[in-house]
Structure formats: structure tokens, C-alpha cells
Amino acid sequence: MTIAEIAKLAGVSIGTVDRVLHNRGRVAPRTIEKIMQIVEDHNYQPNTFARNLKLSKKFTIGVIIPSLHSEFGYWQLIYDGVLKAVKELSQLAVSIELMEYDRRNPKSFLRAGDLLFHKKIDAVLIAPLLPDETSALIDKYPQLPYAFIDSPLPCDKALVTVAQNPFRGGFLAGRMMKLLSPKGGTYIIIQTHKSAYNSSERARGFKSYFSHNPDYHIQEVETTSDEDGENKIEEMYRQHKDLRGIFIVNNAVIRFANRIVLLGRKNQTIIIGYDIVEQNREAMLEGKVDCLISQRPEFQGYTAIYQLYRKGILNQKPDKNIPIPIDIILPENIQDDNSYNFNHSWEFQEDCI
Amino acid sequence: MTIAEIAKLAGVSIGTVDRVLHNRGRVAPRTIEKIMQIVEDHNYQPNTFARNLKLSKKFTIGVIIPSLHSEFGYWQLIYDGVLKAVKELSQLAVSIELMEYDRRNPKSFLRAGDLLFHKKIDAVLIAPLLPDETSALIDKYPQLPYAFIDSPLPCDKALVTVAQNPFRGGFLAGRMMKLLSPKGGTYIIIQTHKSAYNSSERARGFKSYFSHNPDYHIQEVETTSDEDGENKIEEMYRQHKDLRGIFIVNNAVIRFANRIVLLGRKNQTIIIGYDIVEQNREAMLEGKVDCLISQRPEFQGYTAIYQLYRKGILNQKPDKNIPIPIDIILPENIQDDNSYNFNHSWEFQEDCI
């Protein structure tokens, strides 16, 4: 079904049909009705190729995420996925503008946002780690479609949210802790970004798993400065002779693992953390970390870009939430981590008959 | 950069440029050279929208998979993902032709193939469960792009393979067995499709995990007819008093779980199987199954269609292998199974402050 066919059926010209379809007025009410009837009856869908050819629309997505080199390269992994998607979609007029910020410095976030909005942006991919500032930024530029990544923001300002359920992630970490350390004792949750939604929810999920189990005593530790956290760990070992496990709610697990190994306490301590960033992978291979929860950062970046593209170029309604599976990584399957990385792929050949 | 611009730079008409770009001859060697130089210098990429508008190409993907209602609905899940992708891509001229077969009947596979190829097909999505027949079919129609799904075929006839590494899956199942049943004893691997590549590789991976562990004795059981397998299980319990775990290498886990519960042996037996099909989900919620490995069937179908589309419509080179992550499902995280299903999504709101 094309505009010309609709025009023929309605006994008008394509110009009139076009004016009806785009609500550009200057059409008699009876004509509008007749045309809309035909459009609905035949379920007319505009030809995407013709439409985009004519409009020669450029679709630029602004990307606001923390510094790529921060957090042990976690954001670089997200950005890898973004780049992969953009590469695939470049011939469909999609491009990006990257703007990094320092998540410990709210002003840098607002600055990044303002800088970005001075460029021509058609959509925004944002990691809403700073809820208030993100809300403020969106209120300042409310007309654009926003995709949230890595972490949800409990509001309906997002077109799509690509993130893992942090509560469930923490809950599952609890289950793994119990499997890996069945005896019970004292267990510690470490948060380095207390105010972050993901952090506190993961901690809540972990506690929730043990809430009815009297054998497991859960302690929480918050840290601010860098050395602070490691020192608190030492203190905990002194206080709790039965300290058997540590759950770090983010990718900083390597910091604490190193200290625990240094203290000679690794043998008695199960360490569970987040994300297969390079240093964590090495730590796991060296036996310093027992379990990692992964949230597939490349996939998140890739998917978020595709959702915005579908909205912007294809005019489709994206899924409101894209839940990221909770991957359990153990030393036994970290070799499969290429499964989690778009840039490598395993070869079937070697295993084949 | 457009064809018109190239033509201007080369001092020829767009018709000539077009003839060069499509190798349609009738151009002087010197002109060809000049035009190709410009094309390379400016890295000319044809406009996808214009190209497809002009060609108004239809891209139909033939889908050959086992009956949707077989294997407890596993293939329906794959097909759900296929449908989701096709829905998104329908406005980009993508459509499918489904052809089901009975994997126990090689002839039905060949018949399905022949039926399919009588229709206008531009690409094929195929589950190569029958290696010889698949090879034969491809050799018969070698010019089309093929995507393999669910299971690899060790040959280079596929444009793209979307599948999980079955060896690693079995290996990880071994690890989970050890975690869930740390005592050791006799453990059984059950295969219902011995000749299937996935089945035998998963079994091999599981055995490999325990290959240097004298505490775990691994026995293999093959079954053909339906009741046969369940009866063999009974026999095994009689023979091995220390039978502590069963690994079923596919989604038929429910069959054996039911029998084991009936025998009153569930308490002493850890049961690990594959795939969150509806019956397995229920079985896990009822405590009949302890661990499932999932291979994200919806994602497989979705991704495979997208890869073929990228090749067919966008003329891009798809990734050769798309490895599917090995998901570990436990009763504690099966509630998150919506994470594995495109059709549901969790709401952040309920958990938010």
C-alpha cells in the first residue's frame, strides 16, 4: 500500500493524502475521514526507505556515561557495545556524540549534559547514576527520547531502560555465597558508592537472601576514600573470627581481594563481586576471586543504541524495559567470557569431530 | 558522497558510474580506473535507503526447525524470538517462511527443505540437528546464505552460527553438580538424542569436569524409546547405592525428574538439565529440578534473523559466530526468567524508593 494507491481509492491527489497523514491541515473534514478510513482498512505503513531517502534525516545519539577509563574499564565495555551498534547502523544514518563525566562530581555531569545539548542531538543514551542531576537535565531538555543504561531511574522519563535488576543480582550473589560457603558465619557487604541505586539494591538483595537464615550474619561496610575501605576490612577480620565471605557490590572487587590475599585470609574467605573487567578476570584466574556477577556491558550498550534507532529512524515503539540477565561467572566458566564479549568469538572447529 | 558527486568529479555521467560500480561493463578501462580511484578515496558507500527504495527488494528468510510443539515447546521459544525480529524488520522488507520437521525422521527434514526451496527464499535459518541431511540440503542449494541456530555444524557452509558451546555448557553443569552435591558418589548422564552434536558434547564436557576427580563416578545412559530411559534410571538406583546426581543433557529433564520423585529418590539426588521450557520451570518451582542451563532460545532466534537481515538488506558482513552465554538457573533466580524472555519485562517501579 502506497500513498498513490490511497489517493486513487479516495479519489484525491497524493498531496491531499500527505496533508492528512501529517496533519498539515487544509483538507475538508469529509475528505480526512474518507482517507483515514482507507489508511486503517489497509493498515498503511509508510515505506521506510522512501521516507528516509526523502528526509535524509541524520540521527545523532548523545552518549553521557562516566569516564571510559574509570571503574577498571567497565564503561569502556559499555562503549564498545555502543560503537559496535553504531558501526552497524552508520549506513542507516545513525551517529553518536560521546560525553564523559566523573560520577563523583555532579557538576561534571551537568557540564557534560550542557555541552552535549549544544550539539545537534536527536536522542540521548545516559547512565543515570546521579538521580537528581539526571532528572534536572531531562527537565531542562524534555523533548528528546532518553535511554537509560546500567542503572534504572525510578521515573517514567525514559523511553527505554536497559539494566539489570540489581536486587535480584544481589539476591543471587547471596545464593552463590551460600553454595560456595555452606558453613555460615559472618559475611560482609562492601559498598563504595553508597548513594548509587545499583549498589544499595544489590546490598538489599544480598541481605534479603539470608534474612531468614540465622547461620549467616551480614555486616555492611561503607567506604568513601580509597584506603578507607581496605582498612575497615582489616578491622572486620579482627572483630569477627568467623568472617567467611565478602560481597563487593561493584567492580572494585579487585581492590579488596588484593588486600585480603595480603592479609593471608583468602583461604577462609569467599569473595564475590561484579563485572568481568580485565583486572577482575585476572584476579579470578589467580584464585583471588570466587564468583563474579556480570551484567553484560557490551550487550547493554549495543541494545540501547538499537532501541533508540528503532524509535528515531523506524518510528517504532521500543520495549520499555530491557532486563539484562544475571550472569554467574565462576573460575570454571570465565574462559567462556568470550561469550560475553562481542569482539571475540569461539571457534566450533577445534571441538568438532 | 553520492553517485552524482562521483560522476561530477570523474567528468562522466551517473550512468557510467553505475555501470562501473556494478561491473556491468561497457566502460573504457581508463574510465573505470578513474572512477574506482574516486570511490576509494572518498570511501563511497551507497545510500541504503535509495538503494532499497529503487530495488524494492523483498527479503524472505526460510526457517527450518523442528516442530514447534516438540521438545516441551523449546522450538516455540526460538520461534518467538524469530517472530519478534521479523516484526521489527517487517518495514525493512523482511519476512519469513516457516517449515517444521520431525528431528527423529530425516526424511521429513529433507522434505521440509525441498518444500521451502520451491518458494522464493533469499536466506535460510536452519537448526542443523541432522548433520548429513543438512549438508546434503545445502549442497543442493549452495548459493543461499545460511544461518545455523541452536547447534553448530562443523563446516564452513554457514554464514553465521548462533549457538552455545555445548562442551562448556556440560562442563559448567559439572561444576554446578559439584557445588550442589559436594559429597561425591555416582552420577549419571542421560542422553535421549545420542547422535546429536549438542548432546554428546554436553556429556563430554560434564565428564571432562570430573575427569581428575576420583570421588565422582560418572555413568552414561542412552535412551531411545520413551519409557526406556525412565526404566534404566530405576535399574541404576538398584546398581548404585551412592547415586547422588543426574545430568540430563537436554530439555527432557522433566521426564526423569518425575520418575525420580515417584521413586522417592529426589531427596538424595541432584537433578540438572537444560532449558527453561514451561514444564521445566514448573518442575523447578516444585523442587523437582535443582539447576537448569539455559541457552536463551528467544535471543538465538532474534539474533539469527538480524544477522541474515544485515547480510541481505544492508549488505554487511555478519559475525561468523554468535556465542550464546551459558545461563545458570537455580530456584533462587528462576523468578528472573523474564530476563530471558523478550515478552515480559520487569518493572523497576515496584522496587524503587
Added chain:
DNA sequence: AAAAATTGCGTTATCGTTACCTAATGATAC
């Protein structure tokens, strides 16, 4: 009542690519 503005609709050029149809030019054959 004349001028101005509005309404309703048709016409047409354009986006970049493709494929076909001519039109030159030069070479060869008679």
C-alpha cells in the same frame, strides 16, 4: 463592494540508485 485572507486540492521537484534506452564515435566490411 473591493481587497485580503483562508480553505481545499492538485501539481511538481526532490532525495540517490538502478536499469534500460539512445546517441555518439570509430572501426571494419562491402
Added chain:
DNA sequence: GTATCATTAGGTAACGATAACGCAATTTTT
């Protein structure tokens, strides 16, 4: 010297959607 052919190249009509423009026929304003 003309007819025939091959080679090389230019011209152009689609593909479908869009939006500017044009032109009557009305209605509103002065």
C-alpha cells in the same frame, strides 16, 4: 563511400514519500 557493427557514454524514468508551490473557490475584513 556507405552500410554494419561494436564500443563507450549520456539521458531518463521509475521507486515512494515529502513539502513547497500554485490556483481556484470561498469566507472574512475593511
